[in-house]
Amino acid sequence: MDFLNAHLLTLILFAPTAVALLVLLLPARQVGVIRWVAFIGSLAPLGLSVFLWFGYRPAEPGFQFQEFVPWYQAIGANYHLGVDGISVPMVLLTTLLTSLAILISFSIRERVRAYMVLFLLLETGLLGVFLSLDLLLFFVFWEAGLVPMYFLINQWGSENRNYASLKFLIYTMGGSLGLLLAIQMIRLVVGSFDLPVLYSQWNLLKGTLFGVPVGTVKILAFWAFVIAFAIKVPIWPFHTWLPDAHAEAPTGGSIILAGVMLKLGAYGFLRLLLPLYPAEAHDFAGVLGGLAVAGIVLGAFASWGQKDFKRLVAYSSVNHMGFVVLGIAAAAWARGSASSGDAVLALNGAVLQMFNHGLSAAGMFLLVGVLYERTHTRQLDDYGGLFALAPLYGGILIFTSMGSLGLPGLGGFISEFLVVRGSWPIFTLYTAIAMVGLLITGAYILKAVQKVLHGPVNPQWQGHSLEIGVREALAISPLMILMLAIGVWPAWILNMINAAVMHLFG
Amino acid sequence: MTFPILTIIIFTPLVTGLIILLLPAERKGMIRGTALAGATLALLLSVVTYFSYDTRAGGYQFVEKVPWVPEWGISYHVGVNGLNLPLVLLTGLVMFTGVLISWGIEERTREFFAFLFVLATGVFGAFVSLDLFQLFFFYELAVFPMYLLISLWGWPKMREYAAMKLTLYLFVGSVLALVGALAMYFASGLHTFDMLELQQAGFSSAFQRLWFPVVFLGFAVLGGLFPLHNWSPDGYAAAPTAASMFHAGVLKNLGAFAAFRVAVMLFPEAARFYLPWVVVLALINVIYASLIAMVQTDLKYVIGFSSVSHMGLVMMGFASLSATGILGAGLQMFSHGVMTALFFAVVGMVYDRAHTREIPQLGGFAKKMPLAAVTFTLAGLASMGMPGLSGFVAEFPLLLGVWQRYPLVAILAAIGVVVTAAYILLLIRRVFFGSMPAELEHHVGDITVRDKAAIILLAFILVALGVYPGWMAPLVQSGAAAAMKVLGV
Amino acid sequence: MPGLLDLLPDIALLVLAALVMGLDLLPRSQGGRWLGLVTAVGLAIILALSLYASLVPGPTQLFGSMLRSDALGHGFRLIVLFASMITALVSMDVPGVGDRGEYYGLMLVSTLGMDLMAASSDLVMLYLAIETTSIPLYLLSGYFREERRSVEAGLKYFLFGAAASTTMLFGFSWLYGFSGQTSLAGIAKAAATGTLPLALWAGSAVLVLVGFGFKVSAVPFHFWAPDVYEGAPTPITAFISTASKAAGFAVLLRVMLSVFTPVITPYWGGIIAAMAVASMTLGNILALAQQNLKRLLAYSSIAQAGYALVGLAAHSPLGLAGTIFYLGAYVVTNLAAFVIVIVVSRTVGSDDLARFGGMSRRSPGLALALLVSLLSLAGIPPFVGFVAKVFVFAAAVQSGLVWLAIVGVLNSIVGLYYYLIVLKVVYLSPCADEGKPMPVPVPARWALGLTIAGILVVGVISGPWFGWAMNAARVLF
Numbered sequence A: 001m002d003f004l005n006a007h008l009l010t011l012i013l014f015a016p017t018a019v020a021l022l023v024l025l026l027p028a029r030q031v032g033v034i035r036w037v038a039f040i041g042s043l044a045p046l047g048l049s050v051f052l053w054f055g056y057r058p059a060e061p062g063f064q065f066q067e068f069v070p071w072y073q074a075i076g077a078n079y080h081l082g083v084d085g086i087s088v089p090m091v092l093l094t095t096l097l098t099s100l101a102i103l104i105s106f107s108i109r110e111r112v113r114a115y116m117v118l119f120l121l122l123e124t125g126l127l128g129v130f131l132s133l134d135l136l137l138f139f140v141f142w143e144a145g146l147v148p149m150y151f152l153i154n155q156w157g158s159e160n161r162n163y164a165s166l167k168f169l170i171y172t173m174g175g176s177l178g179l180l181l182a183i184q185m186i187r188l189v190v191g192s193f194d195l196p197v198l199y200s201q202w203n204l205l206k207g208t209l210f211g212v213p214v215g216t217v218k219i220l221a222f223w224a225f226v227i228a229f230a231i232k233v234p235i236w237p238f239h240t241w242l243p244d245a246h247a248e249a250p251t252g253g254s255i256i257l258a259g260v261m262l263k264l265g266a267y268g269f270l271r272l273l274l275p276l277y278p279a280e281a282h283d284f285a286g287v288l289g290g291l292a293v294a295g296i297v298l299g300a301f302a303s304w305g306q307k308d309f310k311r312l313v314a315y316s317s318v319n320h321m322g323f324v325v326l327g328i329a330a331a332a333w334a335r336g337s338a339s340s341g342d343a344v345l346a347l348n349g350a351v352l353q354m355f356n357h358g359l360s361a362a363g364m365f366l367l368v369g370v371l372y373e374r375t376h377t378r379q380l381d382d383y384g385g386l387f388a389l390a391p392l393y394g395g396i397l398i399f400t401s402m403g404s405l406g407l408p409g410l411g412g413f414i415s416e417f418l419v420v421r422g423s424w425p426i427f428t429l430y431t432a433i434a435m436v437g438l439l440i441t442g443a444y445i446l447k448a449v450q451k452v453l454h455g456p457v458n459p460q461w462q463g464h465s466l467e468i469g470v471r472e473a474l475a476i477s478p479l480m481i482l483m484l485a486i487g488v489w490p491a492w493i494l495n496m497i498n499a500a501v502m503h504l505f506g
Numbered sequence B: 001m002t003f004p005i006l007t008i009i010i011f012t013p014l015v016t017g018l019i020i021l022l023l024p025a026e027r028k029g030m031i032r033g034t035a036l037a038g039a040t041l042a043l044l045l046s047v048v049t050y051f052s053y054d055t056r057a058g059g060y061q062f063v064e065k066v067p068w069v070p071e072w073g074i075s076y077h078v079g080v081n082g083l084n085l086p087l088v089l090l091t092g093l094v095m096f097t098g099v100l101i102s103w104g105i106e107e108r109t110r111e112f113f114a115f116l117f118v119l120a121t122g123v124f125g126a127f128v129s130l131d132l133f134q135l136f137f138f139y140e141l142a143v144f145p146m147y148l149l150i151s152l153w154g155w156p157k158m159r160e161y162a163a164m165k166l167t168l169y170l171f172v173g174s175v176l177a178l179v180g181a182l183a184m185y186f187a188s189g190l191h192t193f194d195m196l197e198l199q200q201a202g203f204s205s206a207f208q209r210l211w212f213p214v215v216f217l218g219f220a221v222l223g224g225l226f227p228l229h230n231w232s233p234d235g236y237a238a239a240p241t242a243a244s245m246f247h248a249g250v251l252k253n254l255g256a257f258a259a260f261r262v263a264v265m266l267f268p269e270a271a272r273f274y275l276p277w278v279v280v281l282a283l284i285n286v287i288y289a290s291l292i293a294m295v296q297t298d299l300k301y302v303i304g305f306s307s308v309s310h311m312g313l314v315m316m317g318f319a320s321l322s323a324t325g326i327l328g329a330g331l332q333m334f335s336h337g338v339m340t341a342l343f344f345a346v347v348g349m350v351y352d353r354a355h356t357r358e359i360p361q362l363g364g365f366a367k368k369m370p371l372a373a374v375t376f377t378l379a380g381l382a383s384m385g386m387p388g389l390s391g392f393v394a395e396f397p398l399l400l401g402v403w404q405r406y407p408l409v410a411i412l413a414a415i416g417v418v419v420t421a422a423y424i425l426l427l428i429r430r431v432f433f434g435s436m437p438a439e440l441e442h443h444v445g446d447i448t449v450r451d452k453a454a455i456i457l458l459a460f461i462l463v464a465l466g467v468y469p470g471w472m473a474p475l476v477q478s479g480a481a482a483a484m485k486v487l488g489v
Numbered sequence C: 001m002p003g004l005l006d007l008l009p010d011i012a013l014l015v016l017a018a019l020v021m022g023l024d025l026l027p028r029s030q031g032g033r034w035l036g037l038v039t040a041v042g043l044a045i046i047l048a049l050s051l052y053a054s055l056v057p058g059p060t061q062l063f064g065s066m067l068r069s070d071a072l073g074h075g076f077r078l079i080v081l082f083a084s085m086i087t088a089l090v091s092m093d094v095p096g097v098g099d100r101g102e103y104y105g106l107m108l109v110s111t112l113g114m115d116l117m118a119a120s121s122d123l124v125m126l127y128l129a130i131e132t133t134s135i136p137l138y139l140l141s142g143y144f145r146e147e148r149r150s151v152e153a154g155l156k157y158f159l160f161g162a163a164a165s166t167t168m169l170f171g172f173s174w175l176y177g178f179s180g181q182t183s184l185a186g187i188a189k190a191a192a193t194g195t196l197p198l199a200l201w202a203g204s205a206v207l208v209l210v211g212f213g214f215k216v217s218a219v220p221f222h223f224w225a226p227d228v229y230e231g232a233p234t235p236i237t238a239f240i241s242t243a244s245k246a247a248g249f250a251v252l253l254r255v256m257l258s259v260f261t262p263v264i265t266p267y268w269g270g271i272i273a274a275m276a277v278a279s280m281t282l283g284n285i286l287a288l289a290q291q292n293l294k295r296l297l298a299y300s301s302i303a304q305a306g307y308a309l310v311g312l313a314a315h316s317p318l319g320l321a322g323t324i325f326y327l328g329a330y331v332v333t334n335l336a337a338f339v340i341v342i343v344v345s346r347t348v349g350s351d352d353l354a355r356f357g358g359m360s361r362r363s364p365g366l367a368l369a370l371l372v373s374l375l376s377l378a379g380i381p382p383f384v385g386f387v388a389k390v391f392v393f394a395a396a397v398q399s400g401l402v403w404l405a406i407v408g409v410l411n412s413i414v415g416l417y418y419y420l421i422v423l424k425v426v427y428l429s430p431c432a433d434e435g436k437p438m439p440v441p442v443p444a445r446w447a448l449g450l451t452i453a454g455i456l457v458v459g460v461i462s463g464p465w466f467g468w469a470m471n472a473a474r475v476l477f
Helices: A002-006 A008-025 A031-055 A087-107 A112-131 A135-144 A146-156 A161-190 A195-204 A214-232 A241-248 A251-276 A278-304 A309-334 A340-375 A391-405 A411-423 A428-453 A470-488 A491-505 B005-022 B028-052 B085-104 B109-128 B132-153 B159-188 B195-199 B205-223 B231-238 B241-266 B268-295 B299-319 B323-354 B370-383 B390-405 B407-432 B449-467 B473-487 C004-025 C033-055 C071-091 C101-119 C123-141 C148-179 C184-193 C198-216 C224-231 C234-288 C293-314 C317-348 C364-378 C384-398 C402-428 C442-460 C463-476
Strands: A064-072 A077-083 B061-069 B074-080
Touching: A002 A008, A008 A031, A008 A064, A008 A077, A008 A087, A008 A112, A031 A087, A031 A112, A077 A087, A077 A112, A077 A135, A087 A112, A087 A251, A087 A340, A087 A470, A087 A491, A112 A135, A112 A146, A112 A251, A135 A146, A135 A161, A135 A195, A135 B390, A146 A161, A146 A251, A161 A195, A161 A214, A161 A241, A161 B390, A161 B407, A195 A251, A214 A251, A214 A278, A241 A251, A241 A309, A251 A278, A251 A309, A251 A340, A251 A491, A278 A309, A278 A428, A309 A340, A309 A411, A309 A428, A340 A391, A340 A411, A340 A470, A340 A491, A391 A411, A391 A428, A391 A470, A411 A428, A411 A470, B005 B028, B005 B061, B005 B074, B005 B085, B005 B109, B028 B085, B028 B109, B061 B132, B061 C463, B074 B109, B074 B132, B085 B109, B085 B241, B085 B323, B085 B449, B085 B473, B109 B132, B109 B241, B109 C364, B132 B159, B132 B195, B132 B231, B132 B241, B132 C384, B132 C402, B159 B205, B159 B231, B159 B241, B159 C384, B159 C402, B195 B241, B205 B241, B205 B268, B205 B299, B231 B241, B231 B299, B241 B268, B241 B299, B241 B323, B241 B473, B268 B299, B268 B407, B268 B473, B299 B323, B299 B390, B299 B407, B323 B370, B323 B390, B323 B449, B323 B473, B370 B390, B370 B407, B370 B449, B390 B407, B390 B449, C004 C033, C004 C101, C033 C071, C033 C101, C033 C442, C071 C101, C071 C234, C071 C317, C071 C442, C071 C463, C101 C123, C101 C234, C123 C148, C123 C234, C148 C184, C148 C198, C148 C224, C184 C234, C198 C234, C224 C234, C224 C293, C234 C293, C234 C317, C234 C402, C234 C463, C293 C317, C293 C384, C293 C402, C317 C364, C317 C384, C317 C442, C317 C463, C364 C384, C364 C402, C364 C442, C384 C402, C384 C442
Parallel strands: none
Antiparallel strands: A064 A077, B061 B074
16 A cells, blocks of 8 residues: 555556557457457456545645656656646546547557557556656656657547548647757756755756846746647647647547547646746736637637538537636736635636636537447538437437537536636626637537437438447546536636645745 | 787688688578678677776776887877777677668679678778778778779669769878878877877977868868868768768768867867867758758668768767867767668668669658667667667767857757758658558568667667666766867867 | 809809700700799799898999999899899790790890899999890790781880990990099099089089980980880890899999988989989870780889889988889889780780779789789778888988979879779670680799799788888988
8 A cells, every 4th residue: 555655646657558568469350359358357447546546635735645766867857756636537548538539549440559659658648747746857757748648639530530630740840949949948057856855946046147137037937838838738729730630639639639639738837837937927818818718709710600510519518618718818817816715716607617627528529429430520510400300318428518519517617617717806897708619619519419300310421320328328427527526516626726726825 | 028919809800701712602601601700700809809898097098109100100099998899899780780780682692792891991990090001901991892882782873973072082181181191100200100109299480370270171071071071962862771871970980080089189279269160160060961961852862961960979079179079079989880780771771672862762761660660769869869779979069069059050960950850850750650552561671680689689789778877977987088188178 | 263152153153054955955845934944043042142142241342343242232132033043034034035045045134134233342343244134035026937916025125225225335435534444442432533624524424324324225315225125026025124133223223322322412413303304204094095904014114114213313221212212113013014915925926905904803913913913003001012012212301302292292103093993894895715715834933933922921910021122222312
């Protein structure tokens, strides 16, 4: 038990890799075996993250379950892991969604082994970002997650996958470039990559870095971080890679992309930008808030205008992530001031929204995928009246889209409410516009549901069985349960988030 | 009397080559077996030496010194430190995998391996030389086998041209450097060619500034510094696979390493004066070569230009005159060597089956040679600097070191990394994925066990260094620190 | 009698010549190939004798200061004897010369002349020696009476040689006139007093240089070389290009450095440097266009003379040692190359480069040997040519003639180019009689083995050899 506690994070981090290696050794033809081994294997990190959840003590400040091993001493980078109340939900989200995505990916028929291996390696990359307490390690995992995703889109995606995957990769790598340079600058100025060291030393820094005052260096690093994370979240107008990547990726890939990868950017804001740059963030918050709102509104409009179901859901991510950014912006602005209580609320909302969006976006993409499997089209006009042909599916779709819409009683409402409630006193105008965006959100969600489920039955599907399968239903049920649980009784997660937010920003 | 392990490493290939020459030409199996045995021995000894080096003690170890031409102060003087020891290991690796990859050579097998091994001896000797004359001796020894290897076993379309161009270019560079070395010999008044002693010579500033460009550029030709890189892409393209592996993996590194060891460390004052220019040239390498790589349609040329680009990074690291930069450059030499050797090995496998290297005519190779596709992709990711692989482990400190003096250059160089990503991924997709053209469908089969062994070994090294840099970084760091002391920076 | 030991090799040569020609008169059933063997073995014995003689200290002046017995003379004698031995070995299987007693006899007489040239310290002796060397060579060049080329070669050699000798003799007469002495030492002393105008000494130097330049085939006295080399029987070409040239250098070194040095150093240093540059450049450039291997090697040897002259231009002990070492290296290497040419042209029937195509497939060993010798000429390690070039260029750098060293290295590159072209043809070009092995006669194998071994051994373990060159050089400094 001690071993488990001492190395829990490493186990969570590398369990997927271990499973991947195991899968690699299986013969490529035994597709069924591969699928089940991958799925059951992916339950291991999930189980461990549940264990982590219950082992984490929200009341304690600082990072828990820390592990430290010297790694690349020549430049001062170490293998340093740790979690707090913001990263634990993210870890849980990642492991949960990966398992579900693998379950969904049972419908992949080609080169299953390679697919599963890449998927599991991707999981390690994503987990690594959330667990790292060393900047270089952070960067390593940040980048490492890109490549499996590139291949997943490129090899198992739809018609336009080449373009979409390359755009995804180049765009995000371009952003990471800034990240790399910022990290280097920080290393040169502080002398270490270690985050806790960084937190404590940051404000004590003086002097110059080859002739440039430290202050300027910090600002350069700030903007580099902003751009890198903005591309990832994505913040309007850096979002153009997203619709293509999401739409062209295979279902499992979209689930992870929307459910987890986007959160990396937001996490970066929370972990690096807000703690290190309160002043610059404050100055920048207005712009950030504006962009967030632009994302909310424009994303919503864009969704509304889509004819492709998957692209509709893709743009909805821009829309939902906008709330996350709005919350962060509000918190940046108001931190330490009279409205700091509101700032805390907004921030809580932002983090919860990260979790919720993960659930709802994953669910939506899952359902889109289910339909695509059976109809081989994603055009909304090709659907119609499918409720009759797939009642269970219809019910689930309605439930999930309501969660995406933010219906009270489901998780999305809580987080959006918190963000709005927290930002209203701080950024009144922005919040008002955002609520307009909410209206449009409602509009496009309902439009989608209507086009798919209601109306006269589309003749081409008469007589087909479009009903959701047992496996797929099982896959989406945890998401639905969680959405409901958060919506009805959010305390189980909000406590943890709130404690962390208070420690960091209170 | 310490065991002369370095001498054995240096001469094992030569002795093996001579033995091979004495074997009857038809007994190809015996020839190949002997070659493999020799290569294995050299590799094992390199590994043993590598892991026996005492990093904490630092300095030159396994030193051997024997007077050679005493009237001139020439001695046979060898030793390894943090900078050249990884390169010795690299040479052993490339030699070993090169032999495995060349198993299929049918024509004049005997001479092929003999020349390849003369090349190996030359390179080993040059890397560990601590005497200037000896360095040239082995350096030039390594140049002419390339001529034969390329013109006899290379790509028929342009092998003669490429071989001649390569040999003349390299020869020009080396003889010019030789003249500089002779000037150094006389100006020092120490009547010795021993590099360790010449380091203390204290040449006048004017002397240094006059001769530094001659010596540095003379060696930098072999390193492929812009604009002296012209011999390289054709040389790569025309050479047989093992020769390309050597060319990229070892020879290029030799050029950069020699430029640093001789020009920079013996003329520190002039180095500090001229290196900003070198940085600019190296940057041009990185960006210009990457851009050219993007528009190539011949697979080997893409990789060739990519190699020129990565060597630009190496030279940039050396030119930054910072401990981290030199650390990065040392690691990058190793990483670049392994990764490019791997690239060429796989390219050779593709070419052997498809008989074309034109990218538009290829496709879908992943289905037939999955392991080759995977390892090639790993090498591609390493070349992009993807964390988790050796490329990142090398490029990070390198850029960090360059940052310290020339931040703008570092930024531009980092952009070069993104360009690399673009063309490498496009290349991988077009060649390995997609669908195989109908004409190739039937005669493309999987690679042999030996091929697999070679590329697995190389890929493993890339990953091992990327995941745990601790088995090389401290070593190179000690070498970098020593270099910094000499440079007085 | 004092100094007999030093004279013994010369006497032995004469005896050997007489012996061979006498043995030729004996009636015999088969050919006279074995005469070559006798010559070679005899030369080997004389070589050993000379080696012994050089190690035993003895009087320096012989024949009343006509000859000097010093390290310089001994060194060159050894080189010449070695060259002669190799030539004899390889001549054995050449039709038309190998079985002729007078061929070997003439060769031996010429060798004797070269021997004396290296040791001469008196104008009269010098002239005698040069003529003793040259006249047999004229005859040997034109040995193939039926072949037009050979006759032309012999005649041309004779005419050019006579003209050069005459000019040189004229120069000698001036020297005698100025100093009243024929001994080199005496002339040097007279020159050192500086009573006569510089121009006169310079003039005589130039005249003398004509003759010596002819002997070493340096530009602008090289015109005879390509035609003579091409037309003469190949073993003789080998002999002329190596032994004769070495002997010529010996004389050049000795006279220029002991007589003219104190007087007109600045000027003639420049002249030598100019000759060096001209020889290297012209030789290399003209070699590029050659289609005949013998002519190519002829131009190559003109260039090689240029490289050797660089060491002389440096005008330092190091430079002189470099030149001597270079000559030794060059002789061994060129002999190897020519042995191969002889053997191959026997089989393919021509010396044209194109006919050498694909030789590597018919005889990999010969091709490899040619590779070794050509790369040594180009100056690639681990062959002796590399070390030799490094030494002469180093001497140039040391004396401040960096520009000369750079010209030299650039020329090396041009040289490398055409040597590689030859190798390319040998290895790559298609061959008419693909796969048929080439017969290599036993004596030629020996010759080749000795020379290739020399290239490798002296190239790698160059220290002791260079030490001997240094000893020889110190004689004149």
